[in-house]
Amino acid sequence: MKIELKPLTEADFSLIVEWVNAHDEDFIYQWAGNTYSYPLTVKQIEDHYSKGINAIDAGVFIYKIIDTSTQETIGSVQLCRMDLIKSEAVVGRFLIKSEQYRGKGIGTTVLKELVRIGFEEFSLKRIKLNVFHINTQAIRCYEKVGFIKGQIHENVYQSLTGEYWNGIEMTLEKELWEQIHRRH
Structure with a gap:
C-alpha cells in the first residue's frame, strides 16, 4: 500500500469525529489527552483550532493519510506546537482509521514522512511526541523511526478499568535522523 500525506481541511473534521467516536473515552484521552471530551464533536475540533490550521501562525499542520491506490483517507496526524525559535515541534493526534x-507498517511510513517534512520543509532541529506506556505498538513504531524515550511521567491517567497509565516523552533530533536516513 502506498501512502501519501496531504493537508487536512476543516471539511475533514467529521471523519476524525467518526473514527474517534467508534471507540471509548480512554481512546480519546490516549489520542488527544484532555483537549476534548467524549463524545467528540466537530465543534470541539473547530473551537480547538480557532486560530486555523496548516499555517505557521496557527502553529499546527494537520495531514490526512491517503491510501493512493483507492484515494481513501485512512487516518490523520499533525505537527503541532511549532516553535520556530527553538526549531522544534510535536507529533500529535496520530490516528489510523x-x-x-494497523500492523501493516503504515504508521512507520507516515511517521517517516512527517519527520521528513518537519526536518526538511520546516527546518526543525527536534521533533517530540508523547505516548502512554500501554501503547506498545505505537512505541515500537516511534523507535523504528528513531525516536528515543525520555522522561516518564507516572500515573498520568486512570483508565475506565482503573489502570494507571504512565506518559513517556520521546524525542528525535535532526542529527540522529540524518544519520539513520543516510543508512537507508
Missing part, C-alpha cells in the same frame, strides 16, 4: 490498517 481502523484496525484493518
Whole structure:
C-alpha cells in the first residue's frame, strides 16, 4: 500500500469525529489527552483550532493519510506546537482509521514522512511526541523511526478499568535522523 500525506481541511473534521467516536473515552484521552471530551464533536475540533490550521501562525499542520491506490483517507496526524525559535515541534493526534490498517507498517511510513517534512520543509532541529506506556505498538513504531524515550511521567491517567497509565516523552533530533536516513 502506498501512502501519501496531504493537508487536512476543516471539511475533514467529521471523519476524525467518526473514527474517534467508534471507540471509548480512554481512546480519546490516549489520542488527544484532555483537549476534548467524549463524545467528540466537530465543534470541539473547530473551537480547538480557532486560530486555523496548516499555517505557521496557527502553529499546527494537520495531514490526512491517503491510501493512493483507492484515494481513501485512512487516518490523520499533525505537527503541532511549532516553535520556530527553538526549531522544534510535536507529533500529535496520530490516528489510523481502523484496525484493518494497523500492523501493516503504515504508521512507520507516515511517521517517516512527517519527520521528513518537519526536518526538511520546516527546518526543525527536534521533533517530540508523547505516548502512554500501554501503547506498545505505537512505541515500537516511534523507535523504528528513531525516536528515543525520555522522561516518564507516572500515573498520568486512570483508565475506565482503573489502570494507571504512565506518559513517556520521546524525542528525535535532526542529527540522529540524518544519520539513520543516510543508512537507508
